[in-house]
Amino acid sequence: MRTTGFLFAISFFVLIFLTACEQGENQMNSSQTETSQQEFAIALHGGAGAISRDTDPEIRDAYLASLSEALEIGTRILDEGGDALDAVEQVIRFLEDDPLFNAGRGAVMTNSETFELDASIMDGRDLNAGAVAGVRTVRNPISLARIVMEDSPHVMFAGPGAESFAEQVGVELVDQDWFFTERRFEQLQRALERDEVMLDNSQLEQKEDIDERKMGTVGVAALDRNGNLAAGTSTGGMTNKRYGRVGDAPIIGAGTYADNNTCAVSATGHGEKFIRNSVAYQICAIMEYAGTTLNEAANVVIHEKLEPGDGGIIAVSKTGEIAMVFNSPGMFRAAANSDGYREVAIWE
Amino acid sequence: MRTTGFLFAISFFVLIFLTACEQGENQMNSSQTETSQQEFAIALHGGAGAISRDTDPEIRDAYLASLSEALEIGTRILDEGGDALDAVEQVIRFLEDDPLFNAGRGAVMTNSETFELDASIMDGRDLNAGAVAGVRTVRNPISLARIVMEDSPHVMFAGPGAESFAEQVGVELVDQDWFFTERRFEQLQRALERDEVMLDNSQLEQKEDIDERKMGTVGVAALDRNGNLAAGTSTGGMTNKRYGRVGDAPIIGAGTYADNNTCAVSATGHGEKFIRNSVAYQICAIMEYAGTTLNEAANVVIHEKLEPGDGGIIAVSKTGEIAMVFNSPGMFRAAANSDGYREVAIWE
Numbered sequence: 001m002r003t004t005g006f007l008f009a010i011s012f013f014v015l016i017f018l019t020a021c022e023q024g025e026n027q028m029n030s031s032q033t034e035t036s037q038q039e040f041a042i043a044l045h046g047g048a049g050a051i052s053r054d055t056d057p058e059i060r061d062a063y064l065a066s067l068s069e070a071l072e073i074g075t076r077i078l079d080e081g082g083d084a085l086d087a088v089e090q091v092i093r094f095l096e097d098d099p100l101f102n103a104g105r106g107a108v109m110t111n112s113e114t115f116e117l118d119a120s121i122m123d124g125r126d127l128n129a130g131a132v133a134g135v136r137t138v139r140n141p142i143s144l145a146r147i148v149m150e151d152s153p154h155v156m157f158a159g160p161g162a163e164s165f166a167e168q169v170g171v172e173l174v175d176q177d178w179f180f181t182e183r184r185f186e187q188l189q190r191a192l193e194r195d196e197v198m199l200d201n202s203q204l205e206q207k208e209d210i211d212e213r214k215m216g217t218v219g220v221a222a223l224d225r226n227g228n229l230a231a232g233t234s235t236g237g238m239t240n241k242r243y244g245r246v247g248d249a250p251i252i253g254a255g256t257y258a259d260n261n262t263c264a265v266s267a268t269g270h271g272e273k274f275i276r277n278s279v280a281y282q283i284c285a286i287m288e289y290a291g292t293t294l295n296e297a298a299n300v301v302i303h304e305k306l307e308p309g310d311g312g313i314i315a316v317s318k319t320g321e322i323a324m325v326f327n328s329p330g331m332f333r334a335a336a337n338s339d340g341y342r343e344v345a346i347w348e
Numbered sequence: 349m350r351t352t353g354f355l356f357a358i359s360f361f362v363l364i365f366l367t368a369c370e371q372g373e374n375q376m377n378s379s380q381t382e383t384s385q386q387e388f389a390i391a392l393h394g395g396a397g398a399i400s401r402d403t404d405p406e407i408r409d410a411y412l413a414s415l416s417e418a419l420e421i422g423t424r425i426l427d428e429g430g431d432a433l434d435a436v437e438q439v440i441r442f443l444e445d446d447p448l449f450n451a452g453r454g455a456v457m458t459n460s461e462t463f464e465l466d467a468s469i470m471d472g473r474d475l476n477a478g479a480v481a482g483v484r485t486v487r488n489p490i491s492l493a494r495i496v497m498e499d500s501p502h503v504m505f506a507g508p509g510a511e512s513f514a515e516q517v518g519v520e521l522v523d524q525d526w527f528f529t530e531r532r533f534e535q536l537q538r539a540l541e542r543d544e545v546m547l548d549n550s551q552l553e554q555k556e557d558i559d560e561r562k563m564g565t566v567g568v569a570a571l572d573r574n575g576n577l578a579a580g581t582s583t584g585g586m587t588n589k590r591y592g593r594v595g596d597a598p599i600i601g602a603g604t605y606a607d608n609n610t611c612a613v614s615a616t617g618h619g620e621k622f623i624r625n626s627v628a629y630q631i632c633a634i635m636e637y638a639g640t641t642l643n644e645a646a647n648v649v650i651h652e653k654l655e656p657g658d659g660g661i662i663a664v665s666k667t668g669e670i671a672m673v674f675n676s677p678g679m680f681r682a683a684a685n686s687d688g689y690r691e692v693a694i695w696e
Contacts, residue, residue, distance in 0.1 A: 122624075127624040127625065128624065129623065129624050133506055133594070134506060134507060134509070152591075153620065154591075154593050154620055155594075155619075155620045155623045155624065156593070156594040156595075156599075156623070157591040157592050157593055157594070158481055158482060158506040158507055158592040158594050159482060159506055159507025159508060159509075159592045160507060160508070160592060161482070161507075161590065161591040161592020161593065162591060162592050164590075164591055164592075165590075165591040165592075242509065242512075242513075243500075243502075243505040243509040243510060243512055243513040244505050244506040244507045244508060244509020244510050244512075244513075245502050245504070245505055245509065246481070246503075246504040246505070246506050247504075251504075251599060251600075251601070252599075252602070252623050252624065252626070253599070253601040253602060253623070253626035253629060254600070254601060257626070271503075272501065272502055272503045275477065275503045275504070275600050275601070276470075276475040276476065276477050276503065276600065277475065278600070278601035278605070278626055278629040278633075281601060281626040281629060281630070281633075282629070282633060285626075285629075285630060285633035285634075285637060286633075286637055289633060289634055289637035289638040290637040290638070
């Protein structure tokens with residue numbers, strides 16, 4: 001044992017020494033290829049799903065224009081030294097007000113022809129978070145989620161209670177007509193015609209139906225010049241939903257997560273799968289506990305833990321690394337950083 | 349470089365060889381201390397908090413007797429080859445019906461003198477999960493959560509919608525009197541007298557108040573003879589809650605998580621902190637991505653990520669390792685495994 005112990009110790013120290021030398025060389029070699037620390041970075045999505053490449057060019061261009069404008073709003077806030085939380089909230093407010101997306105105005109309709117909106121936001125500085133589920137009259141659910149986070153000791157309010165909270169804190173309330181779009185009404189009629197039975201085991205629901213019924217959730221992840229991360233997500237949920245169904249968007253850990261030590265994530269897709277896999281937090285956990293990059297972590301979750309067609313995520317790491325990873329045919333998305341990189345895209 | 353490379357390789361192989369020898373010895377030495385694979389295992393909790401050691405011995409004994417009976421129910425199911433899910437559901441039904449605990453009968457009261465119950469359950473086989481939040485007339489919310497999991501394609505129903513779902517699937521409904529206990533009514537009166545303001549930043553709420561107001565959530569984690577893990581949690585939430593506040597109990601990833609590849613966890617305590625730290629899933633993630641044991645993972649989360657007084661968890665790993673870790677003065681808990689180990693405890 002003594003001899004083995006001695007040999008062991010010698011080899012160990014030689015190895016440590018040589019490893020140190022090697023690392024010094026590697027660091028010098030790899031500094032050009034690795035993403036350098038960004039002053040700020042932002043990524044956003046407007047939903048993932050089976051977006052056809054044959055989409056009417058006018059509609060396609062409308063989405064691209066809206067995503068570009070959203071990106072511009074967020075980039076300007078961050079470039080001017082604004083807070084990641086403000087960038088997240090302001091960009092999501094813009095997307096909520098845009099009828100193209102399934103959040104706020106333009107949200108999908110429930111089985112009873114109403115709108116039930118969900119949103120959540122998280123501050124990477126202290127893991128503070130706020131979420132609302134099933135609100136019906138709040139113009140910008142993301143702002144209500146932020147008030148839950150900042151002005152209450154709680155994280156989540158749901159249903160009529162969340163509505164009372166909204167009335168009490170004085171956010172802008174609108175009637176249901178504000179959210180109404182002809183397109184979502186027609187989607188609901190088609191869903192009702194198919195007489196979709198909810199008490200099945202999900203096999204009855206075709207993938208394409210789910211895609212059409214759930215696409216358009218919006219979300220943002222941002223890193224600001226102070227090194228703070230934030231993320232937020234907002235959605236109308238799925239067409240024809242019943243029973244106060246809550247998806248992943250308002251669930252901290254599933255649809256939204258932000259931690260200054262790792263990354264900020266917003267997810268979009270088949271919400272139930274994202275809840276069952278704690279998708280947003282799992283990406284942060286892989287970075288923290290397996291020591292991977294953001295893109296490695298996101299790829300594990302989206303391509304190994306989830307199934308093709310489930311959806312995707314956008315995320316920003318503490319170094320400003322951007323990930324926009326999806327396993328569906330497309331994801332409305334955009335990203336920018338302080339190096340001048342800009343991207344607005346729908347398909348791969 | 350060539351010489352360094354050669355020395356490096358030699359040292360590396362010598363080290364690998366010696367490490368292998370060492371490990372062989374260690375394994376032989378440690379096989380007696382490490383937990384061996386269990387045929388089945390179960391752990392349960394009835395809430396964590398500032399439980400005084402001066403508690404009236406009669407009350408203390410009542411809790412110990414109830415925890416023992418709950419443990420016996422679960423152990424019998426598992427010993428006879430039953431499903432982990434059945435053990436979780438049946439034990440929680442027993443605890444929900446017992447007025448001692450803050451779940452089902454004996455739940456705490458909301459600000460408007462009603463009861464709003466939350467529960468969730470998860471199947472480690474396929475990560476399927478079900479949750480309900482804010483139900484008012486369901487005698488056993490855990491069974492409704494299981495029906496959401498098994499008979500709907502969704503994970504979570506909240507508020508009046510969850511109530512409609514309950515009526516439709518035909519679970520046992522009761523009126524609010526069923527849940528009423530004098531003790532919880534008095535707790536609410538004290539909370540109302542303190543005129544607790546909710547729109548503060550939680551500093552106004554004293555730790556002791558939170559403990560008294562939130563203690564008693566129940567939860568179970570189990571491993572069955574087929575190697576399947578399951579977990580579930582049920583609660584009345586916190587005394588004097590408003591605005592449809594949702595805590596961690598119905599949030600998959602926060603209060604409940606189960607994955608056959610790692611572990612099954614149920615949490616109890618300061619719900620908002622458990623949501624913000626994705627506590628239940630984080631423990632599984634540490635096992636998966638950092639390769640730790642269940643107890644190592646649970647200790648990281650409860651003692652390093654959370655703060656003293658926040659609460660605790662009970663958990664069972666895929667090998668039947670049991671963890672019951674808390675950072676509050678006490679946690680009502682019990683555990684058993686196929687080796688004949690039995691434990692029922694309140695304090696450390």
